[in-house]
Amino acid sequence: MRLLVVEDNQNLVANLFDYFESRGHTLDAAPDGVTGLHLAVTQAYDAAILDWMLPRIDGQEVLRRLRDEYGSGLPVLMLTARDELPDKIAGFRAGADDYLTKPFALPELEVRLEALVARAAGRGRSRTLEVRDLKLDLATLEATRAGKPLHLYPACRKLLETLMKASPAVVTREQLEYALWGDDPPDRDMLRSHIYELRRSVDGPFDVKLIQTVPRVGYRLAPEGGGAGA
Structure with a gap:
């Protein structure tokens, strides 16, 4: 998989790169919402990992613009410490395909992303x-x-x-x-x-x-x- 990681916690980003690259995946990283949105609409990715609390614009706004302004069907998993039910509902309503709270297990994140990519391929994102x-x-x-x-x-x-x-x-x-x-x-x-x-x-x-x-x-x-x- 080619993944986009939109996350401002550099230690977490380093852990994601270490794990996923060792598993044969390719990653790009963005430290803020504006950069993440730009990469999401100008580059080709299989899926994106998106934090909620980001500099410049937050994860919800990234999702809203990605879906509403650009019509992107990129599979997006929100990875955030916000674990209350209203937060999860807001994330899905903003356009998230999946939602995983911190702390999390890296193998679970990987299988969730694989499932998102498989579903996207099944519904024919290339249209x-x-x-x-x-x-x-x-x-x-x-x-x-x-x-x-x-x-x-x-x-x-x-x-x-x-x-x-x-x-x-x-x-x-x-x-x-x-x-x-x-x-x-x-x-x-x-x-x-x-x-x-x-x-x-x-x-x-x-x-x-x-x-x-x-x-x-x-x-x-x-x-x-x-x-x-x-």
């Missing part, structure tokens, strides 16, 4: 996004419109994925910049350039235009008066 006649296969990263392949640069593909997951809702410029560059975006001309290239590929040859500008806010993906497809 196809569809908005009208536009499709994006998240497994192969192939995009088509009306059956015709679209040739997209990686940045344009990431923008398209973000817009399709949110469609028909508006995605702010800040959210798109974060999807591409995390907390260190360049000037906004770069985003405009990528949107221009994306429009050329997605809308250029077609009569119905899908990418709409929402003045002073951001962009949305849907024809005028329409919504997302299946």
Whole structure:
């Protein structure tokens, strides 16, 4: 498994790395919620281990944004000292797939993560996004419109994925910049350039235009008066 550990206790992180790497797993670590969210939406992981009490933004907010803003199905296990029933309910409602309280046994954590990954594989996390006649296969990263392949640069593909997951809702410029560059975006001309290239590929040859500008806010993906497809 490739795992993301979002935890600010460095001793615990070291113990997790020692155990899981010795078992053949690969790990990345983030010491705060903002870094953890950035890695979760820009890198490919089988599952994430998420603490509740984190610097910058807490685990609940990480989960909320991961699920609601980015539409991510990444399996997430909350690993926290908060062991009261209301805390567990709040964690699951925020989007956690499993919840384990500290202290814990490392073998139990491992089997719980293996179960999450197996369930995710069974429900087919790699799926196809569809908005009208536009499709994006998240497994192969192939995009088509009306059956015709679209040739997209990686940045344009990431923008398209973000817009399709949110469609028909508006995605702010800040959210798109974060999807591409995390907390260190360049000037906004770069985003405009990528949107221009994306429009050329997605809308250029077609009569119905899908990418709409929402003045002073951001962009949305849907024809005028329409919504997302299946």
